[in-house]
Amino acid sequence: MSIRSYTRILCSIFVAFALIAGNAYAKKDEKEAPLYPNATRKDPKNDLSSSGTQKDLSKALDLLNDNKADEAAPLLQKIIDDPKAGKYAHALATQGQGQIAYDKQDNAGAVKAWRAAYDMDALPNNQQFTLLLNIANLQQQEEKYQDSLSTLDEYFKATNGGKAEAYALQGNDYYRMDKYQQAIDAITKAQSLTDKPNDNWNQILMASYAGLDQYDKAGEILEKQLAKNPGDAKVVEQAVKVYVNGHRYDKAEALIDKNKGSLNNDTLYTLYRAIGAGYSQEKDGDTKAIEAFAKASPLAKTGEVDYYRGSLLLQNDRAKEATGVLQQAITKGGLKETGKAYLMLGDAYNQIDDVAHAREAWTKAKGYPESQKSADQRLNLGGHVKMTTQQQKKKN
Structure with a gap:
């Protein structure tokens, strides 16, 4: 029997970390594989002896599994208030209260309850240390990155290593604090601890490399x-x-x-x-x-990109190509400065000695505020206007 897996996802900028739930309660004939084989702490003895307490606890956990938190809450509180229930029952019930708070998006309440359950030092290692991991996760969600890192340090020390997900969480904390090299080191460590690294961890790794240019x-x-x-x-x-x-x-x-x-x-x-x-x-x-x-x-849906292309062609003495591209830009429309496009079109025609078309384009440019003055200057010079590439750049 177990408290249901947490389904709400904690989102960060680049990745989403899910809370990791261990079995909340195991029957006497059940044996879980150790999640933390390097931990020196031994699983404490289950001091759950009262059949009444065991019945209440089992019922409360079943209600939690069925999303009936309001019915589970008084049973959990009853166990917590019973001094004879034992540390294991108290810790497990307090953990359940943390889950209820979490499901109600009361992260502060969840952290408080889970920390209290952890401090009772009565749960099996799988649950005990996973509580720390979940606390660190919520602290990160609340943007308490240093608190999250401190909790993770406690977790790593207690487990003598820890899970890949913990290093990924640490990497995300470091990334959020702009400590990019530490983030890279942590994510790299996470990836080394599993043969199936989460592809989302690469988002932090990639962003951290980018942060370091x-x-x-x-x-x-x-x-x-x-x-x-x-x-x-x-x-x-x-x-x-x-x-x-x-x-x-x-x-x-x-x-x-x-x-x-x-x-x-x-x-x-x-x-x-x-x-x-x-x-x-x-x-x-x-x-x-x-x-x-x-x-x-x-x-393109507008002529903007052709406007840029035509400008570069003109500046690089490729005026003949520029005439076609700038005319295309004007025809497509949607330009922010149509007058300047006509002005450049006139300049392009001018560079290939097509004075008639140059003056025609400049005359159209006069009709736009952004190009009226420059167009008048060109037209007032009379026939052919000789301009070097550098002069063209200055006039535009």
């Missing part, structure tokens, strides 16, 4: 996840963002190209645009930025 390592973790689950769009998107944040636009672009089939058009557009914007800020990155924007262009 070790974006390649963060990306490698995500790519390993992707190797296990090819085509996982969320992982692809996350890995691309990690690489973009680390200015590894080459890796980000290669990852997108490889996984195009698993991404929808809106996501593809957003990622290619982000890569183009990143490249455009790098020294000598304009050519690659233009290529990335070109990949985003057919996926």
